Amino acid sequence: MPVLRRDRLLTLLLLGALLSADLYFHLWPQVQRQLRPREQPRGCPCAGRASSPAPAPAAASSDPRTAAHNFSRAGPPAEQDGGGRSGPGSKLQALFAHPLYNVPEEPPLLGPEDSLLASQEALRYYRRKVARWNRRQRMYKEQLNLTSFDPPLQLRLEASWVQFHLGINRHGLYSRSSPVVSKLLHDMSRFPTISADYSQDEKALLGACDCTQIVKPSGVHLKLVLRFSDFGKAMFKPMRQQRDEETPEDFFYFIDFQRHNAEIAAFHLDRILDFRRVPPTVGRLVNVTKEILEVTKNEILQSVFFVSPASNVCFFAKCPYMCKTEYAVCGNPHMLEGSLSAYLPSLNLAPRLSVPNPWIRSYSLAGKEEWEVNPLYCDTVKQIYPYNSSNRLLNIIDMAIFDFLIGNMDRHHYEMFTKFGDDGFLIHLDNARGFGRHSHDEISILAPLSQCCRIKKKTLSHLQLLTQANYRLSDVMRESLLEDQLTPVLTEPHLLALDRRLQIILKTVEECIEVHGEHSVIASGPAEQSAPDSGQANLTS
Secondary structure, three states, rough: HHHHHHHHHHHHHHHHHHHOOOOOOOHHHHHHHHHHHEEEEEEEOHHHHHHOOOOOOOOOOOOOOHHHOOOOOOOOOOOOOOOOEOOOOOOHHHHHOOOHOOOOOOOOOHHHHHHHOOOHHHHHHHHHHHHHHHHHHHHHHHHOOOOOOOOOOOHHHHHOOHHHHHHEEEOOOOOOOOHHHHHHHHHHHHOOOOEEEEEEHHHOOOOOOOOOOOOOOOOOOOOOOEEOOOOOEEEEEEEEOOOOOOOOOOOHHHHHHOOHHHHHHHHHHHHOOOOOOOOOOOEEEEEEEHHHOOOOHHHHHHOOEEEEOOOEEEEOOOOOOOOOHHEEEEOOOEEEEEEEOOOOOOOOOOOOOEOOOOOOOOOOOOOOHHHHHHHOOOHOOOOOOOOOOOHHHHHHHHHHHHHHOOOOOOOOOOEEEEHHHOOOOEEOOOOOOOOOOOOOOOHHHHHHHHHHOOEEEHHHHHHHOOOOHHHHHHHHHHHHHHHOOOOOOOHHHHHHHHHHHHHHHOOOOHHHHHHOOOOEEOOOOOOOOOOOHHHHOOOOO
16 A cells, blocks of 8 residues: 555656646746737847837847947948938938929829729728638637737738738839838847748748759748738848858859848839838847747647757758758847848739830740840831730830849749739849849840830930939948948948949940930830830840
């Protein structure tokens, strides 16, 4: 009998120890996370970056080592006025005050048909999404027996992401005078995250990677979808390369890194050019532990986190052939730079077309596309719908000019909203392979311009303005990028390369005018589409 009682006592002690361990290591951390106030602890390495008090992400350890390694090395941004622009005397303010940036856009917006979304339909859709989110959160917590003190999410009509979606019209993703973009950038850079997940294309690749492909579909190109406390959503691309590193000249464009600072800079350049076709993008220091690992419910994403030999928290893209730690991105020890690009409205609300670029590259080690060997290629394109009867070709040339300025050779497709028809603007998505080499100007990117010898008068006027000393492109870009938390976003050689490439574009237009005449080259109106015959005048031959 004493032996039996002793066995029972040992069993009870063992069960008690297991229960205590479960409480301490599992349940208690969950309760701590629910009770922890969402404010920035003292000593946070990113505290100096915020320009005004705002809801801040949970910070990493106050260890002074977090102030180095992958953080920007510049001081705090210059002081700005309330609108997000720089103060009096700034070239950026002068640029946006110039008459070119204040003339009425054509065609004029006449009614609801010129807006992308029907506001009431969109709001009903978003309310359903929020209600579904709350149900899933409740079910998830019930399955894990978690107690939550957080109230259910509510859709706020004044949320910046809602207003951004409702403000998209046939002229661009946002209006020139809209205050929504500045607020959206502020919110994305500061609001707490409530979920993290792989993007849809990353999910599609899980278990389907094919290493026979030259273009590696995953692993190197890691991106995540982060959702914020206001239910807004953004694409997160982590830092993979230091600012002063150039893409090696032996690299093919399709295996180049995707750079977070290129996404940020592309948005600012797009706004300066008055295109407004790049979704608002901002830089942010993300705590990969608290703002990704602890808020994700994706078990695959949870499984790819690890601690490096240097005690930094790292993660990588999950793929059977690519799950190697050398492809990982790492915080220091938790904090990691990245870009956040605002999500566009759901395809259920605003369907988009994804169209192959007529000047697509071969994406192989030795192959060439027809446009690379046929100097009269544009004549063929101009005979094909929709390039023969709309502004699509002129929009392609706008996109080529933009890509040449940033050095992006990876524009294999473009997207556009179906609601706006063939004349709708092209959305300049995925610019992360830009700004790779400041010492090299890839002239082939300008093939649509040099082969077709056409350009919009509006585009040309803006380019000419940006060559003037009072509005010099490098100067206004430098000033605009000071608004970002991760300043300096671009190194000085990249900024100066913009001025050099701008001169190359204008020289190309000048040569076209010498051959075809100004009237044939410069399209004055939005519907004007007549173009010169290429013949012997092609400028790439």
